Amino acid sequence: MTERYYVTTPIYYVNDVPHLGTAYTTIVADAIARYHRLQGHDTFFLTGLDEHGLKIEEAAKKAGLDAKAFVDSMARPFQDAWKRLDVRYDHFIRTTDGAHEKAAQDLWRACATAGDIYLGNFEGPYCVACEAYYTEKDLLEGKCPVHGQPVTVLKEPSYFFRLSKYQKPLLDFYEASPGFVEPAGRFNEVKSFVREELRDLSVSRTSFAWGVPVPDDPKHVMYVWFDALANYWSATLSEPSRKDYWPADVHLVGKDILRFHAVYWPAFLMSAGMPLPKKVFAHGWLTVNGQKMSKSLMNALSPILVADTFGPDAIRYYLLREVAFGQDGDVSYEAIVARWNAELGNDLGNLVNRTVALCHKLCGGRVPEGDADPDVEFAVGETLPAIHKAWRELAPHRALDETWKLCRLGNAYIDKKAPWALAKDGKTAELGKTLRNMIELVHWLAALVAPVIPGKADEIRAQIGSPSVGKWPERWGEVEVGRVLPPARPIFPRIDEDRQREMLAKLPGSSPSPSSSSSSSASPSPSSSSSPSSITYEDFMKAELKVGIVRSAERVPKSDKLLKLTVDVGEEAPRQIVAGIGKAVDPAKLPGTRVVVVANLAPRKIFGLESRGMVLASGGETDLQIVTFAGEVPAGTRVK
């Protein structure tokens, strides 16, 4: 039977336009869905909009529109943004869809029939921005702990959901489903929250009307989260053929809304006697200069402008590669350019370009004949399981890391084989074999990168004369021999400094230079006061600390202290770093060790050897300890 895969994003509040933060989950979900489609899985990818609640009602009033007209006007910007970012969802749900409202009411009725909904009075703090209830002890100095804004104190009749009844069933369920919430650390937070105290949840409001009416009591509208969470199930009722998609394989959500998905949602479903989603994956926040991106902080990057400047593929690649999915990650325009030049341009683009250009120069512009070369074929075969595993484990950054190893291998293979020399020496068979294998590698790479850079993947295939990437290759040697190749064309032409300046000048909110950063941030961190003994956050961020993986280590001749290391810091080639750690550290034990590298330290010569960066350590010469990591953080990840 064909494997089924159902992935969701949160549905976005329409009081804001999409920003790179909200685009992030949508792009990751799209890449995951594309990966599954390429495997031939029956895939359903859902995204959409959360259109009810007080926050939206207030935004509509501010815009001078009635609520329905307002939400209707906001759907387009989201759909346009996702289109511009090459996001191909299967269904776009809006919670004002009649079918959704009916499904939300059915879910309510099922909970009521189970005896889990009762009428009472709610009294307590509420944050409209979060659309969440708080207790006094949750508040920080009387304000919302997430938004830092004043809360509203509600006092009104309300229906309650018997959440307290589900404390034990939820804990039992968590126990029986170890992978239900990921990353694991977040699962622990969820468990502690549920273990501590689960109070019944207010699930209706009477003081405004913009919501789904409560069945049989239309003075009440449903609490917006009850209605919103139901979308994941109601979308599967949108067409009869979709009903088997439930339960979802994964809900991708930001860490701020995990509790709703990992506690309330399973409790509602348990009450209604319905199957629970298989996984909730909580990702981190994208930050700009360490601050969460949001409209109110004026640091939100517009995904459309970024896509207009760099194209959708570069921004998709950047987001998926820069930030290990699950962690927070700082983003900047400059870092997009850096990854463009190093990885998309140098590693991938160059490989494709060299391959096609060499076929033109040395093989009459056709795919040459030649046997499979185990050096390349086996490398692909050996890497594939890690790539599949990474996608299955929702780690696109790892899938890309593995894929880029193949790009580098391809470039090294060309250098080693030197086809130009083979041609000069008349070694036609070896030349054909070399280029044939390069074409085959490019054919595989096009599929491997297709979930992330679908547009460029098609361009890559066009460069080797293949149709667009519709499915995963099945074997080595699929590309037809003799096929005429179009002229070689760079896919990611290098962005030089002038061009970069020109591009960035057009982008509002481009990450501020250190001298202007504190003035452009609406809520400077406490550290931005300039006491002589402290530095600002921006000062600290000037040091680019990155995760490095030591690839090799040897003693520098005639020095008992210096080691010559090659360290992978996520760039096209590992760096050479000379470190004064040799009295305490055995070089034989270093390869594979993760270290912290000061990556933007000016290069210098030590003992006649160039050193590009510094490895962090503590202690004196002989009792020195290198700073390292407990887990498998990818090379190049920013440390802060």
Ligand code: MSP
């Ligand atoms: N409407 C609710 C979700 C209901 S799902 C049944 C909601 N909407 S939201 O528009 O406020 O936020 C949606 C998502 O965007 C959240 O997962 C949130 O974590 C994410 N992000 C908002 N800003 C973000 C960043 N700066 N970085 C990463 N994700 C960000 O909550």
